[in-house]
Amino acid sequence: MRMFLMPYNPTAENIARLLDVNLQELNDINTPAGLEKFAASAPELVLSVRYGLILKSPVLAIPPLGVLNLHSGRLPDYKGVMATFWALLNNEAQIGTTLHYISDA
Secondary structure, three states: OOOOOOOOOOOHHHHHHHHOOOOOOOOOOOOHHHHHHHHHOOOOOEEEEOOOOOOOHHHHOOOOOOEEEEEOOOOOOOOOOOHHHHHHHOOOOOOOOEEEEOOOO
């Protein structure tokens, strides 16, 4: 089992440095160029957290183990952005997150 001590400031850059991996931005994943770059990375599993784009079917088809999404609210009650804040605004007794596979675009 590999164990890592997290840096004081666990930014994506610091975590990538710690794991000795190449970190790349991919903000155009649904375009032909973005899809080509994504496919070239040969991901086995994708974890999407606050990505901000809807992943299209060609993207979802690439990782053989699928795409997991961590959504900031309880689905289906709180869809969309800022789900936690909407739950707080509605005086919910509990708030939560949803981890789910993205099965289609």
